[in-house]
Amino acid sequence: MSDRRPLSDMRTNPFPWAMAAAFSLVLVRAALDGYGMHDNFATMDNDDILRLVMVRDFIAGQGWFDMTQYRLLPPDGVVMHWSRYVDLGVAAIIVPLSWLVSMDTAEQLAVTIWPTLIFTAHVAVIGFGTRRIFGDLAACFALAIMVIWPTSAYLHSGAGNIDHHNVQMLMMTLVAFALIWPNRVLAAGVIAGIAAAFSLAVGLEALPFIVVAGAIALVRHLVDRSQESRRFLVAFCLSLGFAAILFWLGQTAPALRGIGKCDQLGLPALSLIGVAVVASVLAGALSRFGSGIAFAAAVGATGVGVVLIWPWLAPCIDGPYGALPADLQSFISTRITEAQPAYRFLRNNPAGFVVFTLPILMVVIAGAILIRRGGTPRAALVVLWVLSLLGLAMVLYQMRTVIMAAAVIPILGGIVIAQALEVYLRTRAPGAAVIWLALATMIISPTLIAQQIRIFMAEDDDEPRPELAEECRGYQALAGLNAVPKGRFITPMNIGPSVLWATHHEVMSAGYHVDPTILINSLQPYQLPEDEMAAFLRASGANLLLMCADTTYENDFPTALAAGAQVDWLRPVAVEAGDLLVFEILPQ
DSSP: OTTTHHHHHHHHOHHHHHHHHHHHHHHHHHHHHHHTHHHHGGGSOHHHHHHHHHHHHHHTTOOSSOOEETTBSTTTOEEOOOOHHHHHHHHHHHHHHHTTSOHHHHHHHHHHHHHHHHHHHHHHHHHHHHHHHHOHHHHHHHHHHHHHSHHHHTTTTSTTOOSSHHHHHHHHHHHHHHHHOSSOHHHHHHHHHHHHHHHHHHOGGGHHHHHHHHHHHHHHHHHHOOHHHHHHHHHHHHHHHHHHHHHHHHHSOGGGTTSOOSSSSSHHHHHHHHHHHHHHHHHHHHGGGOHHHHHHHHHHHHHHHHHHHHHHHGGGTTOTTTTSOHHHHHHHHHHSGGGSOHHHHHHHOHHHHHHHHHHHHHHHHHHHHHHHTTOSSHHHHHHHHHHHHHHHHHHHHOGGGHHHHHTTHHHHHHHHHHHHHHHHHHHOOHHHHHHHHHHHHHHHOTHHHHHHHHHHTOOOTTSOOOTTOGGGSOHHHHHGGGGSOSOEEEOOGGGHHHHHHHSSOEESOOSOTTOHHHHHHHHGGGGSOHHHHHHHHHHTTOSEEEEETTOOOSSHHHHHHHTTOOBTTEEEOOOOOTTEEEEEEOOO
16 A cells, blocks of 8 residues: 555646656756866856856955956956856855865866756746646646756756856746736736846846836736736836846946946846836826827837937947957857857757757747637736747747747646646547657657757768867866966967866957957967968967867868978977967067
């Protein structure tokens, strides 16, 4: 009898078991990935690596408002468009741990603990929130998507991911649930506003999601004109406005508050929030006179507001890359994976496209069918579907925006899979079983499909070595550079932050749009013939050049250097650094 009790509990009350399994998987995976983090951290995303460098400087005494990385393009350094709020969270883990273990160990523990805490909180919000509104079965499948689908489980949530995107995904999920929460509308509105403001404070990537969430709240009130929808709209708008101002004041130096920056929470974003708040609150106040009057007031206030803030807003219309030279903009949109539109990503990486995009497409299609067939609660499903559709549209525009979809796809995906299973259990029809199995596979584990694509599109073993092989980003190779006296390196794009983290050197190049010079330095030298490369490097301010051995670059001359060729203006530096090649740049 006792042996059957757990099985009976799982059938009648599966949610606690699913939550326990999800948490266990998260913690085991974090422990396994974190175990080798010291050797593997150098191969993480550049943003994760540079974030740790910034946290290290913050702990060492760099000011709260000083977001300059002084070892990048010295002596002036480069001002990063990041938030100290995330730095504070990581530092709050490192400092106490450093009292018990070495600083290096404390850092590597922290880069595992921080994203695991964020992801655990996200899993809990997805699980308990979905259960509260849609029931146990939907919540169980939502948890499965959350911890298995690579976009939500790995992309920005694994050990080492200390960039701000995991925080943004959690905040967007809170906003989504607040929009559909069935009671306590004032509290839900305040939570949504604060979460939206914090998401924007750590990075503006979620701005389209916040705009659409606000539009949903406004349209909902104009449609039903209920007291509850008005309270939510006003609470959301006012809390968003006040919280955004407070977060901005808390992270922006007083001397810089009058400067309009397009890639972080500043005057352009704040002015846009202000216009939206005024228009929405005005519409809420006038809705008692009719939806038409309220809508006209909102449109009019928005139009007037945009005209008034246009001097701040106009420079930002072209996006964060608008100020870059045209050739750099082209490089970013065509060569940097996260900045590519979906069609280009599909052409370059079909299997990856399936992993990241297929679940979003299937959830949008299945969600529309569910709504059309009368799924309940209908209003909540419509909200989630609109946000999922936004996620799909943004991914088609640029792959890096997949975080918007990842914030809501587990919720709506869990619902549609649960509904498909209930149809099968009710009808026992073979067709219903096939539909359920197909949906579950494509949404929860698209990797299974991607693996088959990789088999049929096997890579050619004779392809040239990429411009930065993993062997050139390993910790042991990088640490070997410390045998060279401190210098200023020109490096390929995706190794500059790793050099900052693992060595005492300074770098003149990295893949960040905040300063076009560091982008040009990381690209142009490796594309030039000998005479032009020599002139470029001598004018760069660097005294050391870093290359990856046996690599095919875009020009024959740097390719020959990587293969062992020698010239009289570059002196090879003997160093035990794996596949890394170091050259001293000699003056003319």
